[in-house]
Amino acid sequence: MRILVLGGSSEASVLARALAARADLAATLSLAGRTIHPAASPLPARVGGFGGVKGLIGYLKAERIDAVIDATHPFAAQMKRHAAEACAATGTSLCAFSRAPWLAGEGDAWIEVEDAPAAARALGDEPRRVFLAIGRQLANAFGGPSPHHFVLRAIDAPAPDALPVSLDLVLARGPFAFADEIALLREKRIDVVVSKNAGGEATRAKIDAARELRLPVVMIRRPPAPERAVFETLEDVLGWIGAHRPAP
Numbered sequence: 001m002r003i004l005v006l007g008g009s010s011e012a013s014v015l016a017r018a019l020a021a022r023a024d025l026a027a028t029l030s031l032a033g034r035t036i037h038p039a040a041s042p043l044p045a046r047v048g049g050f051g052g053v054k055g056l057i058g059y060l061k062a063e064r065i066d067a068v069i070d071a072t073h074p075f076a077a078q079m080k081r082h083a084a085e086a087c088a089a090t091g092t093s094l095c096a097f098s099r100a101p102w103l104a105g106e107g108d109a110w111i112e113v114e115d116a117p118a119a120a121r122a123l124g125d126e127p128r129r130v131f132l133a134i135g136r137q138l139a140n141a142f143g144g145p146s147p148h149h150f151v152l153r154a155i156d157a158p159a160p161d162a163l164p165v166s167l168d169l170v171l172a173r174g175p176f177a178f179a180d181e182i183a184l185l186r187e188k189r190i191d192v193v194v195s196k197n198a199g200g201e202a203t204r205a206k207i208d209a210a211r212e213l214r215l216p217v218v219m220i221r222r223p224p225a226p227e228r229a230v231f232e233t234l235e236d237v238l239g240w241i242g243a244h245r246p247a248p
């Protein structure tokens with residue numbers, strides 16, 4: 001069975017390790033190539049875009065892919081759409097492996113917004129010290145003149161154009177520990193946190209730290225995803241693979 005895993009998330013890494021141990025499956029991990037030094041892949045990997053839906057259709061046919069597992073990050077909306085369209089066009093089985101979104105609990109002060117520009121507007125006009133825990137791709141929504149000071153955390157340094165004028169850059173890769181997040185929020189004298197609703201454990205400590213310090217969180221909701229089976233556990237994905245084996 002030939003499987004394409006669309007990666008770039010911790011779920012994809014977990015799945016890649018599990019599939020690498022299976023001699024009965026031939027799986028390839030696909031990465032967009034955004035991270036300069038990605039973690040080593042246990043599976044054969046390909047890097048870079050496919051060239052839109054048309055390019056992905058061509059890849060699925062050329063590589064005789066039986067099943068696609070979309071394990072992209074919850075905010076990789078375009079890749080999810082392309083995968084659904086290309087699988088529908090080629091009759092390729094498709095499922096997604098994804099984590100549940102975070103839910104606000106007691107003590108959380110969330111302002112939920114649709115996207116990064118709405119998050120920028122939600123900061124208001126009074127000068128605040130803002131922790132942008134959203135990676136570098138969305139950071140330019142906060143560029144241009146602003147009364148706020150921003151602390152941006154990202155894996156790689158963003159391109160300098162369209163970034164906030166008043167900016168501290170913190171280069172770091174998760175997972176992040178609760179005590180370290182508390183220390184960072186205190187050291188940078190943060191008033192408000194901006195986060196994507198990524199879900200999962202690796203980056204949730206900042207949300208717990210914000211609650212502990214009684215800081216508001218501007219939470220960017222997930223973009224809509226296409227209809228397909230979505231699993232939250234490795235066991236369920238492996239079960240789905242078993243049920244979608246092509247006939248011998």
Ligand SMILES: NC(=O)c1ccc[n+]([C@@H]2O[C@H](COP(=O)([O-])OP(=O)(O)OC[C@H]3O[C@@H](n4cnc5c(N)ncnc54)[C@H](OP(=O)(O)O)[C@@H]3O)[C@@H](O)[C@H]2O)c1
Binds near residue numbers: 049051072073
């Ligand atoms: N967005 C986030 O917040 C975020 C956070 C952490 C990790 N990531 C990971 O970073 C990658 C890029 O995210 P994004 O938000 O820029 O994606 P996106 O907006 O959904 O996709 C933009 C384009 O990047 C290419 N692409 C995306 N994921 C790919 C993959 N796994 N393999 C090959 N090509 C891929 C595709 O190019 P073509 O049209 O040319 O095929 C796609 O049309 C994804 O793999 C995602 O899992 C994203």
